[in-house]
Amino acid sequence: QSVLTQPPSVSGAPGQRVTISCTGGSSNIGAGYDVYWYQQLPGAAPKLLIYGSTNRPSGVPDRFSGSKSGTSASLAIAGLQAEDEADYYCQSYDSRLSGYVVFGGGTKLTVL
Amino acid sequence: EVQVVESGGGLVKSGGSLTLSCAASGFTFSNAWMSWVRQAPGKGLEWVGRIKSKIDGGTTDYAVPVKGRFTISRDDSKNTLYLQMNSLKSEDTAVYYCTRTARYFFDYWGQGTLVTVSS
Numbered sequence: 001q002s003v004l005t006q007p008p009s010v011s012g013a014p015g016q017r018v019t020i021s022c023t024g025g026s027s028n029i030g031a032g033y034d035v036y037w038y039q040q041l042p043g044a045a046p047k048l049l050i051y052g053s054t055n056r057p058s059g060v061p062d063r064f065s066g067s068k069s070g071t072s073a074s075l076a077i078a079g080l081q082a083e084d085e086a087d088y089y090c091q092s093y094d095s096r097l098s099g100y101v102v103f104g105g106g107t108k109l110t111v112l
Numbered sequence: 113e114v115q116v117v118e119s120g121g122g123l124v125k126s127g128g129s130l131t132l133s134c135a136a137s138g139f140t141f142s143n144a145w146m147s148w149v150r151q152a153p154g155k156g157l158e159w160v161g162r163i164k165s166k167i168d169g170g171t172t173d174y175a176v177p178v179k180g181r182f183t184i185s186r187d188d189s190k191n192t193l194y195l196q197m198n199s200l201k202s203e204d205t206a207v208y209y210c211t212r213t214a215r216y217f218f219d220y221w222g223q224g225t226l227v228t229v230s231s
Contacts, residue, residue: 002156036217038157045209045221046149046157057219089157093216099173101147101159101216 003028003097004090004104011110012080020107022073022090028102030071033093037066037075040087040106049088050075077109085111114138114220116193116210121225128200132225134193134210142166142188145213148195150206151224158206160184162213163193177203200229 005023012018022035029035037050048057050066053073063078073092077084090104120132134146145168148160161174163184172184183196193210207226211218 034217038218045223046218047221048217048219051214051217051219091157091217097176099159099162099175101162101175103157103159106156 002105003094003102004092006088006090006104006107008105009108009110011112012077013112014080014082016080017076017078018080018109019077020075020088020090020109022075022092022104024071024073024092024094024102026071027096028071028092028094029068029073031095033095035066035068035073036091037064038089038091040089041083042086046089080111082111085109114212116212116220116222118208118210118222118225121208121227123228123230124200126200126202126229126231128229129196129198130200130227131197132195132208132210132227134195134222136191136193136210136212139212141186141191145215146184146186146193147211147213147218148184148193149209149211149218149221150204151209152203152206155206160195160208197227200227202229202231205229 035053038046039049040046053068065076094102147162181199185194207224209224210222212220
């Protein structure tokens with residue numbers, strides 16, 4: 001059971017907009033800590049997609065956006081493309097845990 | 113270009129030991145915090161541990177499941193990160209990723225190295 005809760009799967013048609021939620025608690029997202037998102041394409045290593053809850057690293061398309069409110073965060077993907085089909089993980093900081101790093105369980109995005 | 117390349121994975125018996133290496137390039141390794149993150153087959157990501165830069169104290173932190181069994185170290189003269197794993201268990205079977213760590217998140221990842229622990 002992950003400290004951060006994500007839906008196991010989401011899906012959408014090409015061109016649509018999908019969102020992936022990441023729900024935490026008062027010791028992590030709700031305490032004001034930033035959320036990070038990673039994309040893992042099939043057979044590949046994870047790649048940083050969003051940092052500081054809302055910022056995109058250089059090279060990440062602006063179709064990807066992050067938001068945070070209260071004890072939750074969301075990753076939105078607009079204009080879905082076939083190559084967006086991947087696993088997506090959220091990550092944050094938890095003051096109660098050794099080392100403080102927590103991941104969500106991951107969400108499989110299927111492009112229909 | 114930032115690169116981190118893991119090596120040293122393989123098959124090991126339960127109770128055995130293994131040391132992973134991670135060769136870094138394209139950035140000032142001595143100033144970087146580094147971490148290991150693992151992923152069991154078909155499962156999600158799990159943080160293993162972190163080592164800070166020497167200028168930030170060079171201290172290490174570990175996830176509870178590996179504390180006391182795994183040791184992270186670094187050789188800044190060789191731009192190399194290590195993960196020594198002792199008393200390995202079947203649940204340690206995973207792909208182990210070396211990551212450059214921007215304090216508490218991971219901005220560059222290696223391709224991973226597979227560790228399989230047989231019972």
